[in-house]
Amino acid sequence: MIITCKKKVPFHWIAFAILPWAAFSFKGGVIGTGFIFSLKKFVENPAGLTFILSLPSFIALVLQPVVSFLSDRIWTRFGRRKPFVGTSFFGVTTAMVLMPLMPNFWTLLAVYMVYSVFADLNSPMEPLKQEIIPPAERGRATAAMSWVSNLATMTFWFVALGRFDDVHYMGSLALQGETVIYWSGALLMLTMGLLITLGIREVDQKSPLRGQRLTVRTFFGGLLDRELWPVYMLIVGAACMNFYAGLGALSNLLYTDQWAYTKQEMGINVAAGGIINIFAIAVLAIFADRFNRMRAYQTLICLSLLGQIFYYCYIEFILPDKHPTLVEIIVFGETLSILGILTGMVYTPLVYDYVRRNKMGTYNAGAQMVTRLTVLLTLNGVGLFVWGYATFFQPPAGEMTRIVLRGGDQNNETEVLNLLKKSEWSAPQGGASIVSLSDLTANAWQANGTFSDVGRGWEIRLRNKDSAKLAAEKEKLEKQRLPLVSEEKMLLDKAASLALTGNAADAEKATREAAAVKARRVPIAEQIKAIEGELDTRAQVFHSQVQRALGERLMTEGEQITGARMQTAMVFELPVVDRPDVKLLEQSLAELRRERPEVIDLRPVKLNEGYTVAVSVLVAPGREDAALVADLQPVVERLILQRQTKLVVQGQAPRNVVRQQALTMELIVLEEPLETYVSPITRVVNLGLALFDRVPAPDRRLTAVARNLRISSDTNHVRVQAGPAPKTIVVTAVMPAEAGAMAATDDAVSRRLGELLVEPSRQEWLPWAKGFHDRIEVAAATQKITIAHPVLTTGYAVMKYDYMSGYLWMFVMSLIGIAITIAFSRLEARGLVRKYGLEEAQAS
Numbered sequence: 155m156i157i158t159c160k161k162k163v164p165f166h167w168i169a170f171a172i173l174p175w176a177a178f179s180f181k182g183g184v185i186g187t188g189f190i191f192s193l194k195k196f197v198e199n200p201a202g203l204t205f206i207l208s209l210p211s212f213i214a215l216v217l218q219p220v221v222s223f224l225s226d227r228i229w230t231r232f233g234r235r236k237p238f239v240g241t242s243f244f245g246v247t248t249a250m251v252l253m254p255l256m257p258n259f260w261t262l263l264a265v266y267m268v269y270s271v272f273a274d275l276n277s278p279m280e281p282l283k284q285e286i287i288p289p290a291e292r293g294r295a296t297a298a299m300s301w302v303s304n305l306a307t308m309t310f311w312f313v314a315l316g317r318f319d320d321v322h323y324m325g326s327l328a329l330q331g332e333t334v335i336y337w338s339g340a341l342l343m344l345t346m347g348l349l350i351t352l353g354i355r356e357v358d359q360k361s362p363l364r365g366q367r368l369t370v371r372t373f374f375g376g377l378l379d380r381e382l383w384p385v386y387m388l389i390v391g392a393a394c395m396n397f398y399a400g401l402g403a404l405s406n407l408l409y410t411d412q413w414a415y416t417k418q419e420m421g422i423n424v425a426a427g428g429i430i431n432i433f434a435i436a437v438l439a440i441f442a443d444r445f446n447r448m449r450a451y452q453t454l455i456c457l458s459l460l461g462q463i464f465y466y467c468y469i470e471f472i473l474p475d476k477h478p479t480l481v482e483i484i485v486f487g488e489t490l491s492i493l494g495i496l497t498g499m500v501y502t503p504l505v506y507d508y509v510r511r512n513k514m515g516t517y518n519a520g521a522q523m524v525t526r527l528t529v530l531l532t533l534n535g536v537g538l539f540v541w542g543y544a545t546f547f548q549p550p551a552g553e554m555t556r557i558v559l560r561g562g563d564q565n566n567e568t569e570v571l572n573l574l575k576k577s578e579w580s581a582p583q584g585g586a587s588i589v590s591l592s593d594l595t596a597n598a599w600q601a602n603g604t605f606s607d608v609g610r611g612w613e614i615r616l617r618n619k620d621s622a623k624l625a626a627e628k629e630k631l632e633k634q635r636l637p638l639v640s641e642e643k644m645l646l647d648k649a650a651s652l653a654l655t656g657n658a659a660d661a662e663k664a665t666r667e668a669a670a671v672k673a674r675r676v677p678i679a680e681q682i683k684a685i686e687g688e689l690d691t692r693a694q695v696f697h698s699q700v701q702r703a704l705g706e707r708l709m710t711e712g713e714q715i716t717g718a719r720m721q722t723a724m725v726f727e728l729p730v731v732d733r734p735d736v737k738l739l740e741q742s743l744a745e746l747r748r749e750r751p752e753v754i755d756l757r758p759v760k761l762n763e764g765y766t767v768a769v770s771v772l773v774a775p776g777r778e779d780a781a782l783v784a785d786l787q788p789v790v791e792r793l794i795l796q797r798q799t800k801l802v803v804q805g806q807a808p809r810n811v812v813r814q815q816a817l818t819m820e821l822i823v824l825e826e827p828l829e830t831y832v833s834p835i836t837r838v839v840n841l842g843l844a845l846f847d848r849v850p851a852p853d854r855r856l857t858a859v860a861r862n863l864r865i866s867s868d869t870n871h872v873r874v875q876a877g878p879a880p881k882t883i884v885v886t887a888v889m890p891a892e893a894g895a896m897a898a899t900d901d902a903v904s905r906r907l908g909e910l911l912v913e914p915s916r917q918e919w920l921p922w923a924k925g926f927h928d929r930i931e932v933a934a935a936t937q938k939i940t941i942a943h944p945v946l947t948t949g950y951a952v953m954k955y956d957y958m959s960g961y962l963w964m965f966v967m968s969l970i971g972i973a974i975t976i977a978f979s980r981l982e983a984r985g986l987v988r989k990y991g992l993e994e995a996q997a998s
Contacts, residue, residue, distance in 0.1 A: 156354045158285040159511065171286040172299035174279065174350065177342040179303040183310035184250065184339040189266070190406050191318060192332065196259035196633055204404070204537025206263065208530055210270030215526040217274040219519035223373055225278035226515035227366045233356030235278035235285075235515070242279075243347025245272025250340035254333040257637050277522055281514035282354070284506050289992055292503035300495050314338065361512040377520040384987045385508045387978040389521045392501060393528035394971030395455055401960045404536060408957035413477055447504040448979055454497040455975065459968045461490050466961045474831055475603040476958070482835045507992040532967050536960045543959040549595050551625070552618035553582050553696035554951035556599055558610050558714075558824065558942045559707050562880065567607040570596045570704075574614065577703035582692035583620055593617040599946075600825045601938040610881070610942060611824040614700050615951060621692055625950055628685040631678050638675040642668050689950040697948045712906030714942040716882065717820035718923065720916055722773045723888050725871065726783055726811040727759060727766035728790065730801050734758040734767055738797040740857065741848060745793050747873070750786065754816065754886055755871035757864075766809060767794065767802075770871035770888050772816060779811055817923055818886045820877050821930065822942040827876045827883050828852045855937040856883065862933035863887065869926070883939070885930055889922065903927055 156167050190203065197203055225235045232240075249269035256262040287295045320331035366372055377383075401408060409415045465486045469476050478486070509517045559565045575591045593616055598609035645668035652661035701708060736758060743756040754770040769790055773782060791802045829852045832840070840849045851857070853875065860874040863885070871888035878884075898904065904924045911920065931941045940946065981987050 156286060157357055158282070158354070159357045159359060160286075161288055163286065163288065163291070168287055168291060168295045168298065170349075170353065171283050172295060172302060174346045175299045176302040176306040177339075177346040179306040180310050180314075180342055181246070181250070181339045183307060183314070184335055185269070187310075187406050188318060188332065188335050189253070192253070192262065194407075196262070202537075203407075204533050206266075208533045209263075209267065210273075211526045211530050211533070213267070213270055214274045215523060215530075217271065218277040218522035218526070219377070220368065220373070221275055222277045222281070222515045222519035222522060223376060224368060224515070225281065225518075226361060226376075226512060227363045227368075229358060229364055232351075233354075235282040236351065236354065236356060238275045238278050239282060240347055240351045242272050242274075242276035243343050243350065245269075245275065247340045247344040247347065248272075250336050250343065254330065254336045258633070277518055278515055281518050282356075284514055285356075285511060286354070289503070289507065292506065293499055296499045296502045297495075300498055304495075310335075359512055363512060363516075373519075376516045377523070379513065379516065381988075381990055382509065382513065382517050382520055384978065384981055385505060385517065386520055386524045387974055387981075388505055389524045390528055391971040391974035391978070393525045394532065394967045394974065395458070401536060401957060401964065404540065404957050404960055407955075411955070412957050415480070419480065447500050447507070448982070451497065451500045451504055452972075452975055452979065454493055454500065455968075455972055458490060458493045458497060459965070459972065461486070461493060462961065462968070463965060465490070466958065466965075468835075469958060473833060474605065476605060477603050479833075479836065481839050482833065485835055485839075507989040508987065509991045510994050511991070532963075535967070536963045539963040540955055540957060540960045543962075544953055544955045547959075548954045548956055549597060549613065549615045549951070550593070550617035551622040551951065551953040552593075553616045553621060553693045553949075554613060555693065555697040555700050555948040556611060556613045556946035557700065557704070558709050558944060558946065559612060559704065560709050560713075561707070562610055563608045565598075565608060565610065565612070565707075567596060567598065570612055570614075573707065574700070574703050577699065579699055581620075582616070582618065582695040582699075583688075601935070601940045602825050603938075604825065609824065610822070611940065611946065616696055618692070621689060621950055622953075624685055624689060625952065628682055628689075631682050631685070635675060635678045635682065638671055638678070642671040642675060645671060693949045697945065708944050709942060711902035711944055714822045715819060715903065715906050715910065715927070716822060716877075716879070717818070717884075718907055718910040719818050720889075720911060720913075720919070721816050721818060722775075722813055723754060723770055723816035723871075724773050724779060724782060724811065724813050725768055725770045725888060726787075726808040727768045728787065728802060728808055729806050730765050730767055731803060732801060733765050734794075734801060735798060739767070739794070742790075742793045742797055744851065744857075745796075746790060749789060749793075753786075754873045754888060755860075756790070757870055768810075768871070770816075772886070773813065779813070783808055783811060814891065815889045815919075816871075816886055817889055817919070817926065818884060819923070819927065819930070820882055820884045821927075823881050823883055823934065824940040824942060825938065826881060827856055827939055829854065855939060858937050859883075859930075859933045859939065860885075862936060863929060883934070887926065889919070899924060 156170055190207075193203060193206060197206060221238050225238055228234050228237075230237055246269060249265055249272060252265045253262065253269070256265055283295075284292070314335045318331050318335060363376075366376075409419075468482075468486070469478055505521075506514070559570070571594070574594055574596060579591070579594075595615045595617075597613050597615075598606045599611045599613040600606070600609065645664050649661045649664035649668065652658075652664060739756055739758060743753075746753050746756060750771070752772045752774070754772060755768075757768045757770075759766045759768050767790075769786065771782065771786060773779075787808060788804070791804045794802050795804075829850075843849055856874040856876065860872045863872045863874070864870055868890050869887040873886045875884050876882070898921050901924075904920055907920055907923050907927070908917065911917070911923065934941055978987070
């Protein structure tokens with residue numbers, strides 16, 4: 155049994171006192187991150203999201219301070235703080251069990267508010283912890299608390315978050331990853347609630363405040379105690395810097411919506427930093443109680459702000475696509491995380507140095523009020539700032555078309571906008587003409603996100619509030635339809651299961667219930683389809699006006715193929731003694747192509763017994779097969795043996811030497827196919843990586859495209875490389891032995907290929923070549939390489955949000971917080987603020 159208010163305590167008491175913070179961290183991940191994705195099913199606008207997330211602050215603004223205030227002034231046989239803490243844990247557990255079961259926005263919001271009420275009852279938990287841990291141990295205890303919190307956070311991000319969208323079926327029961335995550339958090343909170351209720355005994359401090367009635371006068375009189383109000387300055391400063399570790403809730407949307415990382419990738423990123431933190435915290439804990447806390451705190455918050463400013467500038471002004479890699483996110487995140495851990499180690503003990511034990515609850519009440527008021531400003535402020543920034547500087551919601559212009563990178567934004575504004579425009583939904591040409595925007599577009607004001611591809615948008623209203627209506631209907639789809643499927647699965655067990659009556663009943671649900675679903679689906687049709691029609695009307703405005707500047711279909719030819723290729727196989735390592739074989743292939751540019755590919759071949767390596771090469775006119783094999787075989791064997799030393803027995807006779815046709819196609823793309831830009835952090839990481847592995851090659855995306863194009867029964871030998879002209883690629887593939895029975899198509903791409911492959915003997919290959927062209931387009935898109943077309947896409951587009959803009963708001967608030975902290979330290983230097991808590995502990 156742990157007893158409070160001891161001058162010295164064993165370490166396992168400290169460990170027990172900080173253990174609940176592991177549950178808080180996992181629960182914080184569930185509510186702080188998981189709930190965002192649950193809520194985003196119903197709300198898209200970032201200002202709306204942040205407003206809903208701030209609603210608990212209005213309750214907490216009253217409830218948390220009252221609970222903390224009362225915890226200094228009551229006494230029960232269970233203690234003065236435990237009754238509130240125990241009730242909180244069990245209430246939060248119940249709410250977290252219910253959250254993933256809520257079918258719509260209003261029920262989810264109601265349970266979220268109930269959760270928030272019970273969570274606010276937990277406010278005396280911090281004073282309870284401080285009463286268990288003496289002041290001399292609080293720095294190390296904070297470090298240990300950071301360690302267990304980090305472990306729980308790492309578990310959530312690495313193990314749990316990536317499973318959020320998973321669905322597993324147990325018979326007719328669908329078990330969702332979202333539900334499992336919420337219930338896991340509930341189980342942890344229940345366990346911690348039992349441990350606190352049964353494992354801690356509070357000592358009666360005979361507080362002179364006991365029995366004081368809760369009135370407006372006593373409440374605010376206690377909060378404005380002359381010893382406490384100066385400390386609130388520190389709290390305001392810390393609350394202003396609430397985002398020193400990121401953008402709060404919007405950080406999740408920055409990762410998933412703007413940077414297009416999956417929840418699992420986001421979890422791996424946080425978990426990777428967490429693994430480092432496990433060791434970092436252990437080292438930092440050694441120094442936790444050795445700093446001048448105020449000086450260290452001021453230094454750390456300034457370093458944190460500078461780190462965030464550098465991170466913002468690095469992304470916005472150094473990375474061409476403003477999209478950091480996971481490695482870059484981890485490097486910056488871990489640096490800022492260590493600063494955050496150090497700040498927490500210093501800050502928590504620092505504020506309690508100024509507060510007596512019997513005023514900890516009262517101080518906590520005032521601190522919570524001040525924090526909540528400040529966070530209301532910062533949280534809602536960042537959401538409104540991001541929304542306002544998007545309104546003024548980001549592409550608007552409305553009709554959108556992506557097109558490709560002739561002239562390559564000679565097209566610039568000003569020229570394109572001038573061409574558009576010279577034309578006459580009318581509203582896509584009919585009616586009056588567009589009044590303001592400022593509703594038109596044109597931005598250079600590339601699939602990899604590279605920002606530029608020049609380029610081939612352009613995204614042209616029209617701000618249309620009427621279409622935005624239609625899209626919002628569609629979204630609302632979709633949220634009504636999806637639960638009905640799930641309910642109908644579960645009922646049909648239930649009916650099928652009952653039918654298999656011979657329970658025909660219940661199966662019939664379930665089928666009727668499913669039919670009733672379908673009757674409700676179908677009209678909603680028809681309304682959605684009608685809205686989609688109207689939005690598509692408007693988009694096509696808008697595109698036709700864009701097409702008229704740009705005229706001959708638009709490229710035509712087929713122009714993307716700048717060259718196509720058929721050549722003779724030879725394929726031969728070299729016997730090997732074991733299964734080739736494909737990764738090492740690709741490295742050998744890269745070197746082989748540098749030495750012998752005519753080589754197409756190097757592929758492992760599985761035989762009935764054993765393996766061979768097939769080599770494909772373009773054959774120059776008049777070259778004999780035997781001479782070419784004799785010339786090329788030693789080079790291939792040498793390069794393979796450099797990485798797989800026992801794979802090849804040199805000089806063995808090659809097998810299956812055959813000649814086949816190869817097709818080479820040169821295509822225009824919108825993006826730079828080679829990764830020519832290497833960011834500063836990536837350069838540093840590559841220096842370390844080079845000691846253990848091959849540094850990623852500039853043509854790695856083209857290698858991946860070739861990998862996606864290989865089909866063993868059709869095109870097993872493929873080479874993709876950057877073309878001679880800027881932003882072009884050249885694809886060479888060994889063609890199958892026969893063209894196959896493929897129907898010819900009369901389209902622009904087929905006609906263009908027919909112009910380039912003019913020999914009569916090659917006309918039969920046109921359907922195959924057209925199909926291969928389409929496969930190239932799909933394979934290239936997986937690597938964010940876009941084959942040019944006059945029209946890439948047309949439709950309704952939502953407003954784009956730049957969540958990174960929220961950092962600008964954060965910087966301003968952080969500067970205010972730092973100024974307040976400096977002002978506090980000057981008051982202390984003048985003797986207007988004293989460390990009453992530390993003096994009390996030293997005197998006892």
